[in-house]
Amino acid sequence: MGRTALMMVASLTFVILVLGPNMYRYASSSYANFTTYNGRTMAHNIAVSGANIAANQIFLNKAWTTGYSNLSLSGGTFNVWVTAETTSYGVVRKRIHSTSLYTTNNQNFLDTIEVLLGPSTFAEFCVYLQNMGGGVSWATGDSVYGPCHIDSVMNISGSPVFFGKTTSKNGTNPKLPHAGVTPQFLGGYQSGVAVPMPQSFGPTQDSATARGKVFTPPGSPSGNYSLTVTLNSDSTITYQEAKGAWTGPLTTVKILTLAPNATIWVNGGNINIQGTLKGRLTIIAGGTKGSSTTGNAFITGNIKYATDPLLAGAGTDMLGLMADNSIDIPAPPGFNPPTVPAQHDVIIEAGVFTRTGKFYTDLYNNTKATGLGSVRLIGSLTSYNIGAFSTPNSDGSVKYGYRNYFQFDNRFYVSCPPNYPITGFFEVLLWKE
Amino acid sequence: MGYSSIFDIIGSIFIAGTLYIMVINMQNDISQMTYTDGSDLIVQTNITTVTRLLEKDFRLIAYCAKPDSFTQTSNSIVAAGAHNISFLADVNGDGTMDTVKYYVGSPSDLPLTPNPNDFPLYRQINSQPAAMYNVGLTQFDFAYFDWMATPKTLPITFPYSGVLEIQLTIMLKSPVLPDSLGAYSYWRQLRLSARNLMTR
Numbered sequence A: 001m002g003r004t005a006l007m008m009v010a011s012l013t014f015v016i017l018v019l020g021p022n023m024y025r026y027a028s029s030s031y032a033n034f035t036t037y038n039g040r041t042m043a044h045n046i047a048v049s050g051a052n053i054a055a056n057q058i059f060l061n062k063a064w065t066t067g068y069s070n071l072s073l074s075g076g077t078f079n080v081w082v083t084a085e086t087t088s089y090g091v092v093r094k095r096i097h098s099t100s101l102y103t104t105n106n107q108n109f110l111d112t113i114e115v116l117l118g119p120s121t122f123a124e125f126c127v128y129l130q131n132m133g134g135g136v137s138w139a140t141g142d143s144v145y146g147p148c149h150i151d152s153v154m155n156i157s158g159s160p161v162f163f164g165k166t167t168s169k170n171g172t173n174p175k176l177p178h179a180g181v182t183p184q185f186l187g188g189y190q191s192g193v194a195v196p197m198p199q200s201f202g203p204t205q206d207s208a209t210a211r212g213k214v215f216t217p218p219g220s221p222s223g224n225y226s227l228t229v230t231l232n233s234d235s236t237i238t239y240q241e242a243k244g245a246w247t248g249p250l251t252t253v254k255i256l257t258l259a260p261n262a263t264i265w266v267n268g269g270n271i272n273i274q275g276t277l278k279g280r281l282t283i284i285a286g287g288t289k290g291s292s293t294t295g296n297a298f299i300t301g302n303i304k305y306a307t308d309p310l311l312a313g314a315g316t317d318m319l320g321l322m323a324d325n326s327i328d329i330p331a332p333p334g335f336n337p338p339t340v341p342a343q344h345d346v347i348i349e350a351g352v353f354t355r356t357g358k359f360y361t362d363l364y365n366n367t368k369a370t371g372l373g374s375v376r377l378i379g380s381l382t383s384y385n386i387g388a389f390s391t392p393n394s395d396g397s398v399k400y401g402y403r404n405y406f407q408f409d410n411r412f413y414v415s416c417p418p419n420y421p422i423t424g425f426f427e428v429l430l431w432k433e
Numbered sequence B: 001m002g003y004s005s006i007f008d009i010i011g012s013i014f015i016a017g018t019l020y021i022m023v024i025n026m027q028n029d030i031s032q033m034t035y036t037d038g039s040d041l042i043v044q045t046n047i048t049t050v051t052r053l054l055e056k057d058f059r060l061i062a063y064c065a066k067p068d069s070f071t072q073t074s075n076s077i078v079a080a081g082a083h084n085i086s087f088l089a090d091v092n093g094d095g096t097m098d099t100v101k102y103y104v105g106s107p108s109d110l111p112l113t114p115n116p117n118d119f120p121l122y123r124q125i126n127s128q129p130a131a132m133y134n135v136g137l138t139q140f141d142f143a144y145f146d147w148m149a150t151p152k153t154l155p156i157t158f159p160y161s162g163v164l165e166i167q168l169t170i171m172l173k174s175p176v177l178p179d180s181l182g183a184y185s186y187w188r189q190l191r192l193s194a195r196n197l198m199t200r
Helices: A002-060 A202-211 B002-058
Strands: A068-073 A076-086 A092-104 A107-121 A127-129 A148-150 A166-168 A189-191 A213-215 A225-231 A236-243 A251-254 A263-267 A270-277 A280-286 A297-305 A318-323 A327-329 A346-361 A374-385 A390-392 A398-401 A403-408 A422-432 B077-080 B085-089 B098-104 B119-125 B131-145 B165-173 B184-189
Touching: A002 A068, A002 A076, A002 A092, A002 A107, A002 A422, A002 B002, A202 A213, A202 A263, A202 A280, A270 A280, A270 A318, A297 A318, B002 B098, B002 B119, B002 B131, B002 B165, B002 B184
Parallel strands: A127 A148, A127 A374, A148 A166, A166 A189, A213 A263, A225 A270, A263 A280, A270 A297, A280 A318, A297 A327, A297 A346, A318 A346, A327 A346, A346 A374, A374 A403
Antiparallel strands: A068 A076, A076 A092, A092 A107, A107 A422, A225 A236, A236 A251, A390 A398, B077 B085, B085 B098, B098 B119, B119 B131, B131 B165, B165 B184
C-alpha cells in the first residue's frame, strides 16, 4: 500500500507538472493575442490621426510641408512628411506620409498611411450653383449625373436623384429628414462645405495675356464689340470681330498658333460660338457685371468635340466656355417658326462657367418655342444663379423652351480645359491604409 | 489482533479508493480544462485573424494607386447581399482595380467539424480560386446603409447603389467542439472604414 500511495502521488505530480503549465500557457497566449490586436489597432489609429492632422494643416496653409517628427499621441508616436508630385499635365499634388510606432508588452507595432491631395477645379462639378434662389428647387424627375455643389442652401422638393457626391454650404431646405422630401444622394452628401465662386477670372485672363490671345475692342467705331467663333474639327478656329458698323475679316487659324496656351480672352465684349472642337481651348467673355453688351456668350449652334467624350478612352478635346455674366442659347435672328425655326435638340460639350449670371435660353418663355426637344450639356456647369430652359405645363412637361439634361464629363475628374478656374482647395484623391 | 487488522485493511482500502477517485477526477478536470482553454484560444486567435483580414481588405474599397484611372469611387461596391459582398479595390497596388469577393459556404461544406452550424468563409480575388477559411464561423452578416445611415433593403441594385456605410457582424465558435460546448467570440464593426468610397 505504501508503494501504491507513492505511485499515486508521483503520477499526480506528473500530471500537474505537465498539464499545469499548459493551462498557464493558454492564459498567457490569450493575453498575447489580445495585446497584439490592441497594439496593431492603436498603431493604425495613431497613423490615421497623424494623416488627419497633416491634412488639416494643408487645408489651413496650402504651402505647409513642415511635417511632424516623433510627436506623441495616445501612448505612441507618429512622424509625418509631405512630398510634392507633378502630373503629366502640370498639376502639382501633395502626398502625406504618416508612420506610427506603438509599443506594448515589449512589442513594437508600426503602421503607415498615405494620402494624396490634389487641387480641385470647378470643372469637377457636374453642377455648381452659388445661389439657388428662393423659388427654385431640385424636384422629382431631376437627375444630376455627377458631383454637385450648392454654395448656399440646397432647395429640395420631392425626390430628385444625385448620382455623384453632393455637397452644400448651408444644408438643405427643408432640413432633412422631412416628410415628403426624399432626395437620393447615391454618391453621398455633406453639408457645411464652402467652395466660393471666384471674384474674377484673373488667373485665366493673366494666362491669356501671357501666352494666349487677348481680343480688345478697337477704339473706333463706337458700338458694342463681339467676337464670332466657329470651332473646326481640324484644330483650327474661324473668328470674326465686329464693333458697331465695322466687321473684321473672317480668319481661320490653328488654335495653338493664335493662342499657344489655348486660352483666349475677349476683354470687353460678347462671344458668339458654335462648332466642333479638336484640341483644347478655353475662351472667356470678359465684361462688366450686369452688362448685356460685354461679358456674355451666346451659343448659336451645337458645340461638340471631334471625339465623343462619353466613349471610353475619349481623346483630350476639351472646351472651357466662360463668361463674366451669362451664357445664353438665343433665339435665332428673326425667329419665326416655321420660316425661321430655332434649333431642335442642342448639344453642348464643354465646361460652362457663368461667374455672375446664369446659363439659360431666352426661348424658355417664348410662345413660339414649342417642340424644341432638349438642351444636352455634357461637361460641367458652374453658375452663379440657376437659369431657365423651359416654361412647364401643369403636368410638368415642357410648354415652351427646351428640356435640359446635364451629364458630367468623367474626364473632368482628373483633367480640365486649359487654365480653368481652380477652387483653391485640395481634395483627397486617394487614402491608402 | 484479528479484528484490528481487518479494520486496518478495510480502512486502507477505503482511503486508497478515495484517493484513486480524487486523482482520476483531477486528471479528468485538468484534461477538460486544457481542451476547453485550448479551443478558447483557437476562437480568440481566429477572430483576430479574420477581422485583421477583413479590415485590411475593406480599407482598400475604392482605393487605386493611380487615382486618375479610377474615378467612379462611389460605385466601387458591385454586389451586396446579406452574407456576401463584392467590391473593387487595388489590392496589389499596381494601379488596376481588382474585384474582391467575400462569401460564405454552407454547414454541409464542413461535414467533419463537431459543430454542425459552422460554415466556411471564402475570399476570392478576380478570377483566382477562392481561398477557404475554416475558422468556426456561425454568423457572417452584412447590413448596408445610405448617406443618412438609413438601412437599405435587399436586394440592392447596381450601379449607383447608394451604399455608403457597411456593418458586418461576425460570430465564431470553436471548430473543434460541438456547438453546445466551448466559448464563442462576437465582433461587429458598425461602420467599416472605406475612406476612398466617398472621395468622388
